[in-house]
Amino acid sequence: MTVMASKFSLAVYPWVYLAQYDDSGSWNGDYHEQEHRTPKEEAAMSAAEHEQLLVRRNWIDGLPLVNYTTQYGYGCFEGLKAFPQPDGGLRIFRPEENAKRMHRSMKGLRMPAIPEDMFVDGVVGSVARNAALGFAPPYDPAWETDNFLTADSVYIRPFSYSEAGIGLNIPKHPYVVVVTTPVGSYFDPDSASKAVTTDKVRATPGGTGWIKCDANYVLPTMVKYEVMAQGYMEAIFLDAREQTYIEEGSSSNIFFLLANGTLVTPSLSDTILPGITRTSVMQLAADRGVPVEERRISIDEVMSDAVEAFVTGTAAGLSYLESITHKGTEKVLRNREIGELTRDMLVELKGIQYGAVEDRHGWMTDVPKL
Numbered sequence: 001m002t003v004m005a006s007k008f009s010l011a012v013y014p015w016v017y018l019a020q021y022d023d024s025g026s027w028n029g030d031y032h033e034q035e036h037r038t039p040k041e042e043a044a045m046s047a048a049e050h051e052q053l054l055v056r057r058n059w060i061d062g063l064p065l066v067n068y069t070t071q072y073g074y075g076c077f078e079g080l081k082a083f084p085q086p087d088g089g090l091r092i093f094r095p096e097e098n099a100k101r102m103h104r105s106m107k108g109l110r111m112p113a114i115p116e117d118m119f120v121d122g123v124v125g126s127v128a129r130n131a132a133l134g135f136a137p138p139y140d141p142a143w144e145t146d147n148f149l150t151a152d153s154v155y156i157r158p159f160s161y162s163e164a165g166i167g168l169n170i171p172k173h174p175y176v177v178v179v180t181t182p183v184g185s186y187f188d189p190d191s192a193s194k195a196v197t198t199d200k201v202r203a204t205p206g207g208t209g210w211i212k213c214d215a216n217y218v219l220p221t222m223v224k225y226e227v228m229a230q231g232y233m234e235a236i237f238l239d240a241r242e243q244t245y246i247e248e249g250s251s252s253n254i255f256f257l258l259a260n261g262t263l264v265t266p267s268l269s270d271t272i273l274p275g276i277t278r279t280s281v282m283q284l285a286a287d288r289g290v291p292v293e294e295r296r297i298s299i300d301e302v303m304s305d306a307v308e309a310f311v312t313g314t315a316a317g318l319s320y321l322e323s324i325t326h327k328g329t330e331k332v333l334r335n336r337e338i339g340e341l342t343r344d345m346l347v348e349l350k351g352i353q354y355g356a357v358e359d360r361h362g363w364m365t366d367v368p369k370l
């Protein structure tokens, strides 16, 4: 087999988990060891050679090319992270919550859904197998000096993938694949963190905005790149019917600290993705006695009353917004600096994830050493 070289290959780790719903109505999962050398040998390879290896590794023979996922975006996915710990181990943030959401997404798409315990096993097992080969970022004590704002982690991407087919159909024998890849921090203290509202619509009532399905990401991706070209970091989506109430960022939930000290995030509906970072941040804020409200919040209220704002998600973590622009008016928050509450929440969340702050809610799952 020859695969075409790509300049954009992903540094997927060697062990991949692959499960499928079979004819007898049960899920069968297995780990696949893709081509690799030792991490040290791979680091010593020429760029072109390594590129070829990564291209081959991001390819599993046997998965169908033409199917309901590749043709119509009929599928769903998850995103979660494993964090290096001071003791040399790795811990994963709330994988059982991602398992529940994956189950909900697959059910929501009317597909057979992977059992939650199997999902967690596949996630933990993939990270453990890769770490045993040395494929995991080592813990670096230097991260402690900036409260882990620039720390590395393992990004875990589970996703559904349909069996072969070309008509409009719902997958009856879906696969669930789990791949892992190293990621640095998204946090760049020097980058612009301006947000702007958009009149494009991410999710419509009665639609699929409440599940993490592939089809939801086309429009937000287009909008995010449009606003980035204008110097913004994030687009803020408003409700489809009235273009009045705040919904989300392009792939993140959103919070506002109001002048009266209340932290507000839009209440869940069928147009908002229930983020796990969102629930966790609400918990951490409540723990410190900050009043937290989940409710409808209009853009007008934000433009008049917000003093801090941030977006949350596994990939972005918790990113503050220095300003919000709506209909040509820019509202600057906290002099464009990260606000005190936002910073405290960020530091506490990262601290729990990297083992510097006690995991008092039992959010972290140990990855066993194999």
Ligand SMILES: *Cc1c(COP(=O)(O)O)cnc(C)c1O
Residues within 6 Å of the ligand: 079, 212, 248, 250, 251, 252, 253, 273, 274, 275, 276, 277, 278, 312, 313, 314, 315
């Ligand atoms: C994944 C996602 C989020 C964040 O969810 P987390 O569980 O916190 O990672 C928020 N909004 C959308 C649209 C998403 O796809």
